[in-house]
Amino acid sequence: MTAQENLTTIEPVNGPLVGSISVPGDKSISHRAVLFAAMAEGTSRLSGVLDSEDVRSSLGAVSKLGAKVNLEKAPDGSLYGGITGWGVKGPSAPSEPIDCGNSGTTTRLLMGILAPWDIEVELTGDDSLRRRPMRRVSGPLSRMGAKFLPEDQDTLPLTIHGTRNLKALDYDAPVASAQVKTAILLAGLSADGTTRVTEPSPSRNHTELMLPEFGAHTTAASGVAEVVGPTTLKASEVVVPGDPSSAAFIACAAALIPGSAIQIEGVSLNPARIGFLRTLEQMGVDASRRSVSSSGKELSGIISVQYCDKLHGCEVPADKIPSLVDEVPVLALVAAHAKGITVFRGVDELRVKETDRVAAVIDGLAKIGVDAWADGSDLFIEGNPDLVIPEGVKFETGKDHRLAMTWALAGLSGNCPVQVADFESCAVSYPAFLSDIRSLVRER
Numbered sequence: 059m060t061a062q063e064n065l066t067t068i069e070p071v072n073g074p075l076v077g078s079i080s081v082p083g084d085k086s087i088s089h090r091a092v093l094f095a096a097m098a099e100g101t102s103r104l105s106g107v108l109d110s111e112d113v114r115s116s117l118g119a120v121s122k123l124g125a126k127v128n129l130e131k132a133p134d135g136s137l138y139g140g141i142t143g144w145g146v147k148g149p150s151a152p153s154e155p156i157d158c159g160n161s162g163t164t165t166r167l168l169m170g171i172l173a174p175w176d177i178e179v180e181l182t183g184d185d186s187l188r189r190r191p192m193r194r195v196s197g198p199l200s201r202m203g204a205k206f207l208p209e210d211q212d213t214l215p216l217t218i219h220g221t222r223n224l225k226a227l228d229y230d231a232p233v234a235s236a237q238v239k240t241a242i243l244l245a246g247l248s249a250d251g252t253t254r255v256t257e258p259s260p261s262r263n264h265t266e267l268m269l270p271e272f273g274a275h276t277t278a279a280s281g282v283a284e285v286v287g288p289t290t291l292k293a294s295e296v297v298v299p300g301d302p303s304s305a306a307f308i309a310c311a312a313a314l315i316p317g318s319a320i321q322i323e324g325v326s327l328n329p330a331r332i333g334f335l336r337t338l339e340q341m342g343v344d345a346s347r348r349s350v351s352s353s354g355k356e357l358s359g360i361i362s363v364q365y366c367d368k369l370h371g372c373e374v375p376a377d378k379i380p381s382l383v384d385e386v387p388v389l390a391l392v393a394a395h396a397k398g399i400t401v402f403r404g405v406d407e408l409r410v411k412e413t414d415r416v417a418a419v420i421d422g423l424a425k426i427g428v429d430a431w432a433d434g435s436d437l438f439i440e441g442n443p444d445l446v447i448p449e450g451v452k453f454e455t456g457k458d459h460r461l462a463m464t465w466a467l468a469g470l471s472g473n474c475p476v477q478v479a480d481f482e483s484c485a486v487s488y489p490a491f492l493s494d495i496r497s498l499v500r501e502r
């Protein structure tokens with residue numbers, strides 16, 4: 059660590075987590091609500107939209123492309139209001155590059171959104187985003203007729219030259235990625251005929267659930283999604299439920315902090331997103347869920363989790379990873395406290411997130427004396443139910459929000475303070491993470 063590094067000290071909580079909480083709006087659904095509203099003809103009404111840096115990247119991008127954004131802050135911290143889309147007239151060419159910040163979702167979905175329009179748009183992002191692979195999206199979109207410059211470059215900055223003559227595509231995706239799938243389907247809305255994406259295992263399906271609400275013809279079965287074009291989206295209404303990926307941090311905190319019993323209300327219970335609950339159950343945690351409502355086709359409800367004093371290791375098969383892909387780091391921390399070995403199979407995709415999250419988990423756990431290792435595509439963690447965190451631990455995060463929250467939780471649930479570098483990056487997805495956890499503490 060150098061002197062200029064930005065370290066936050068995180069103290070252990072001094073009591074169990076007790077009571078109910080709502081987590082902020084789902085990031086994936088918020089991005090889609092903003093982007094689909096921007097593409098649509100008319101004014102869409104949105105509520106419960108996550109106010110975080112990543113969603114602000116999508117809002118900034120659609121404003122630059124000509125959508126009219128009129129969102130306000132609600133008392134609960136979410137955003138609500140109207141977005142008037144560009145509809146049939148299409149996006150306008152921005153005078154400067156669009157900065158997608160830290161957000162892979164903004165970038166990849168925009169590539170599909172811009173592919174059918176005869177304009178040039180340069181997309182760029184922060185240091186982390188400029189290292190992430192984009193050919194997985196530019197490749198299939200090029201087959202549909204769009205051009206990306208520099209040709210064959212995998213990373214941002216990239217300039218997209220769209221075309222009004224996009225061809226429909228039947229695409230066999232090599233990886234399960236909702237961002238790749240969505241980019242192709244969004245481009246396919248403007249192509250003549252059926253565009254189909256087949257995935258090796260099903261990724262999150264928010265796009266397939268939301269597009270029909272905006273008037274698109276979509277069909278979806280497990281691992282296959284189709285749209286029929288050409289079509290123009292029509293304005294709609296979206297109520298964004300709470301984010302299960304944020305809820306996972308609260309749930310894991312409750313599982314680790316003695317005496318805890320919490321409920322998380324109004325959270326998305328989309329089965330493609332709550333794999334972490336199954337994994338916690340497999341580790342011995344008393345975790346349950348109850349559906350109470352739906353917004354469009356998205357289910358939401360209440361998650362309940364209790365402290366577990368007999369955590370044990372488990373095996374997560376590769377085909378379940380998409381349902382908990384962003385939760386692996388925090389589940390790895392729970393596994394570090396469990397008896398025996400936990401294995402996450404097929405986690406290669408984690409290596410191309412905001413950081414290489416496989417390497418980051420192995421390095422971070424080593425700092426607290428826990429053995430973790432990768433073997434091929436699998437991640438192993440040898441847990442220790444009597445884990446004692448050594449004094450003076452400093453966790454690196456590479457400004458990755460999921461790591462910032464994971465290592466903060468190591469301190470919150472541990473025996474002594476820890477330091478977390480660039481903790482503020484939690485604002486990418488969950489700005490109120492620390493205050494939400496602290497609001498649940500029942501002081502001894």
Ligand SMILES: O=C(O)C1=C[C@@H](OP(=O)(O)O)[C@@H](O)[C@H](O)C1
Binds near residue numbers: 087240383384
């Ligand atoms: O489509 C989405 O909203 C997302 C899909 C996932 O990425 P991949 O599509 O790369 O798996 C996930 O990791 C990301 O946080 C959000």
Ligand SMILES: C=C(OP(=O)(O)O)C(=O)O
Binds near residue numbers: 411
């Ligand atoms: C990987 C993530 O997001 P994105 O790909 O949108 O940057 C995440 O939120 O953990």
